[in-house]
Amino acid sequence: xxxxxxxxxxxxVCPICNISITEDGQVNFSxxxxxxxxxxxxxxxxxxxxxxxxxxDSELIGELTRGDGFETGEELxxxxxxxxxxxxxx
Numbered sequence: 001x002x003x004x005x006x007x008x009x010x011x012x013v014c015p016i017c018n019i020s021i022t023e024d025g026q027v028n029f030s031x032x033x034x035x036x037x038x039x040x041x042x043x044x045x046x047x048x049x050x051x052x053x054x055x056x057d058s059e060l061i062g063e064l065t066r067g068d069g070f071e072t073g074e075e076l077x078x079x080x081x082x083x084x085x086x087x088x089x090x
Contacts, residue, residue, distance in 0.1 A: 014054045017044055021054065037061045042069035 011020045019040060020028045027040045037055055042064050045055045055061065 012054050015052045016048055016050045017053075019044070025060070036068070038064050039068045 010023045012023075013020045019030070021037065021040075022028070025037055027035045027037060029035060029040075038061050040055050041061045045053055
């Protein structure tokens with residue numbers, strides 16, 4: 001675990017996706033608001049399936065809810081569109 005310079009909570013950083021998880025289970029995504037281990041698993045970990053992923057323990061992940069995953073591809077497309085337009089420079 002490493003220490004976050006801006007916070008005294010210990011962080012785990014996944015070597016696969018580089019997402020950080022605080023000791024109380026808050027997941028810090030690269031974009032958007034913080035989430036839970038369940039949300040991370042539903043959106044990333046279950047698909048990545050790579051050795052070294054730090055979010056595979058079902059007891060820590062907890063129960064997945066309908067809101068944890070993407071219901072349709074629209075949410076993902078909106079995030080990608082926003083990310084791409086925010087990076088454009090004139």
